[in-house]
Amino acid sequence: MIYDGVTEKLSPQKCRLSSLTYAAPIYVTVDYTSTVRGKKQESTEKDVVIGRMPIMLRSCSCVLYGKDEEQLAKLGECxxxxxxxxxxxxxxxxxxxxxxxxxxxxxxxxDDKGCVQASVISSSEKTKSKTIVKMEKEKIYLVLNMFKSKVPIMIAMKAMGMESDQEVVQMLGREPCFSALLLPSIEECANLKVYTQHQALEFLESDKMLNVFSYFSGPVEKGARALSILRDIFLPNVPVHQHNFRKNAYMLQ
Known part of the structure; x- marks a missing residue:
C-alpha cells in the first residue's frame, strides 16, 4: 500500500482503522498483436494490474497465515x-x-414427529408449489398448501379419476405387500363414504378442506375448484391433457 508517498505493508487491522479494503492486486500477462504496413508485430507486457481481489483473513495469501499468538498480537489481531x-x-x-x-x-x-415423507418442489413456467406425501399411523396422506388439512391418499387418487381401489393398488404393484400397504388408506376412504370422483371432489371442496377461494374468480361449477388445484397446483411440472391425471397418479404413487 502506498500512503502519503510511503510504501507500507498492508494488514487487516490497518484496513479496519483506515476504512480500506484488505485486497491484493490481480496481475496478468498481456500479449499484443498488431499489423503495421502488412507486417505482424507481437509484444508482451507482464504484470499488468487488472483489478484487486479481497483476501480472506488467514488464507495462504494473508499476512496472518502461519502466525503464532505473539505475532498475531503484534499485528493487532486476536x-x-x-x-x-x-x-x-x-x-x-x-x-x-x-x-x-x-x-x-x-x-x-x-418430519418432526418421525413420520416418513416424500417431498418435491414442482416448478413449471407459470407455477411453483411444494407437494408432500407422508405416512402417518400406517395411512398415507397428501399435503398441499391449498388444502387446510392433509388429504387421504385414496381420496386424492379418486379425485384424479382413479375410482377403482384395485386399479390404484395395481399401479403400485401386484405383490400382496403393496395391497397391505394401502389397505389402511382404502379403509379410511371407505369410512368417509367416498367412492367416486364426484364424491372425492366434493370432499376436497368442503369448508374443512379447501383453503383458498381467492385463487378462483367468478362462479365455477361444483368440483371445478378442486380439479383445478389438482391440475395446476399439484405437480405443475407434469402436464395434464383432457383431465387425464394418470401421469400425476403414477408420480404420486
Missing part, C-alpha cells in the same frame, strides 16, 4: 479470532452459504 472473513472498506464481511433445494426432485426424509 489469537482467538477464527478469521475466515474479509475486510471491505474497513468493515468485516462474510460470505453466507445458502442451500437451495433442487426443483422437480423427490426428497425422502422424516
Amino acid at each position: 489469537p482467538l479470532d477464527p478469521e475466515g472473513y474479509f475486510v471491505v472498506n474497513g468493515t468485516e464481511k462474510v460470505i453466507s452459504i445458502q442451500e437451495k433445494l433442487s426443483k422437480n426432485r423427490i426428497i425422502i426424509d422424516t
Whole structure:
C-alpha cells in the first residue's frame, strides 16, 4: 500500500482503522498483436494490474497465515479470532452459504414427529408449489398448501379419476405387500363414504378442506375448484391433457 508517498505493508487491522479494503492486486500477462504496413508485430507486457481481489483473513495469501499468538498480537489481531472473513472498506464481511433445494426432485426424509415423507418442489413456467406425501399411523396422506388439512391418499387418487381401489393398488404393484400397504388408506376412504370422483371432489371442496377461494374468480361449477388445484397446483411440472391425471397418479404413487 502506498500512503502519503510511503510504501507500507498492508494488514487487516490497518484496513479496519483506515476504512480500506484488505485486497491484493490481480496481475496478468498481456500479449499484443498488431499489423503495421502488412507486417505482424507481437509484444508482451507482464504484470499488468487488472483489478484487486479481497483476501480472506488467514488464507495462504494473508499476512496472518502461519502466525503464532505473539505475532498475531503484534499485528493487532486476536489469537482467538477464527478469521475466515474479509475486510471491505474497513468493515468485516462474510460470505453466507445458502442451500437451495433442487426443483422437480423427490426428497425422502422424516418430519418432526418421525413420520416418513416424500417431498418435491414442482416448478413449471407459470407455477411453483411444494407437494408432500407422508405416512402417518400406517395411512398415507397428501399435503398441499391449498388444502387446510392433509388429504387421504385414496381420496386424492379418486379425485384424479382413479375410482377403482384395485386399479390404484395395481399401479403400485401386484405383490400382496403393496395391497397391505394401502389397505389402511382404502379403509379410511371407505369410512368417509367416498367412492367416486364426484364424491372425492366434493370432499376436497368442503369448508374443512379447501383453503383458498381467492385463487378462483367468478362462479365455477361444483368440483371445478378442486380439479383445478389438482391440475395446476399439484405437480405443475407434469402436464395434464383432457383431465387425464394418470401421469400425476403414477408420480404420486
